Each structure stands twice: as C-alpha cells, then as structure tokens.
Amino acid sequence: MTRGTAAFQQSLARGFTYLGVMFLIFLLGLVATAATDVYKISLRRERESDLIFVGTQYKTAIEAYRQRSGKAPQPYPKDLSDLLRDPRQSVLTRYLRRVYTDPMNPGQPLVLIRNGGGGIIGVYSPSTLAPIRQVNLPEGVSGHALSYRDWKFIADGATSAPALEPDTIGTLPSLNFGPGVGSEAPSGADSDTGGLPPSPASRPIRPGDLAPAHRTPQICGQLYAQDQGVCNQIANTGERVLGSECLTSAALRNSQCASGEPLSSLTIRQ
16 A cells, blocks of 8 residues: 555544544534423423413412402402512411512513502403413413513403403603593583582592502503503504503503602614
C-alpha cells in the first residue's frame, strides 16, 4: 500500500467519523426537543389541574359564604379577604385556606367576576391558551372552550344571577357613560322623572363619582357593565385578542374601583 493510499483511507475514515458524530448530535437534538415538548405538555396539564382545583375552591368558598348569611337576599363577599375571615362572624370563620393565584400565570391574580351589586360570585384565568382537557370537567365548566378564560368558576347560587364580565372604566373619548349598560334609553321610554333626582344606577356617571370617597358598589358595578360593553364591541368586530386584553384590563380596574385605589385606563391597542 502506497503512502498516498494510506493517507486517503485515513482521511476517508476521519470523514465518516465526523459525519457519524454530526448525525449523533442531530439525533440527540431531536430527542432533547421531543423531551422538551413532553415536559411542556406535562407542565400545562399539571397547571390545568391546579386551575380546576383552585377554581373549585373559590366556587365552593363563595357559595359557603353566601349560605352562612341569615339575611335575604343572601350577600356575596365584597373582597377575597372576607373568605379568609368572615367579618360577619364573632368567631374565626374561614371558607378559603388562602388567596390562590392563577396557576396558568404563576404569581398573577385570577380575574374576579362580580354581580351588579359588586359582590364576588366567581373567578377565572385570563389565559388565552387553549385547554388540553376536554372531558371529566367540573360542573359548569365548558368542554369546548377556546381558551382557559372561558372556564368560569361561578358559585352555584349565582348561576341564575346576571354575572358581569370583567371590565373597567377608561379614558376613552368615545365612551358614553349613559344610563345603564347601553348608551341610549329604550325607545318610548318616559324621560319625565317628576322632578326627582335620578338614582345612581340610572343616571350617567360623573367624574366626582369616581373619587374613592364617593364610590359605591352600584357605581363600580355600573362602570364595570359599561366597560364590558366597550370590550364586547371590540370582540364582536373580530378582534378577539384585543377584546380579551380589554376585558383583562377591565377586571383590574373593577378591582381598583372596589378597593378605592386609583383607576387605571382601559387598555385598548389601536
């Protein structure tokens, strides 16, 4: 065997070795990618199960708080702290072990669903990810939801009550703070009030109503409903993502209104 032939064979062997190493690296990359995908799906399933657990805990706690009252109509909690310690009871009474955050968005709060009186009747996650689980879901949770935000965990006693979707008041020049949720009174409605001042639930919201000292559950509920109309209009134009962002911002402002904090603007990207 000549020296040139030996050198060629050595070069050829090194080339095959190099190709073999590259192919092995490629296979390892595929395995790592597959393992990562499996881990992400497993993590999503775990968080999904946590969301169902947490949502059910809130749902049960809210209903227990309502039923514990001897008054009629039975009130709903105004704040989550009421579920940790019922202020109506002389002895320590808990309906919830702790305030749970959103499992789908670790560290972030769940969105509160309030009725027209400002009472908390349920919660949900603002996540726009599509659910993996479609069967064996808790009662009241849809198995054909487009996103986790469609999973509403509402107290059983509130299913027949009109639940307000999360919305807030914003600094939009196009907002019409007219009576009720709509911007116009029904045709044929009698505008003569006999000289009596309009009730807070029927008159337009004034800037002074938004001052922390003047806010009431009715005012917050009215703002909540009006902002809901704005966000729903956005969603109805086909801008579901923008509508979702608007509702998330609205929920935050509703919470700010109830707690007396400064109100943020309604988030609407043009």
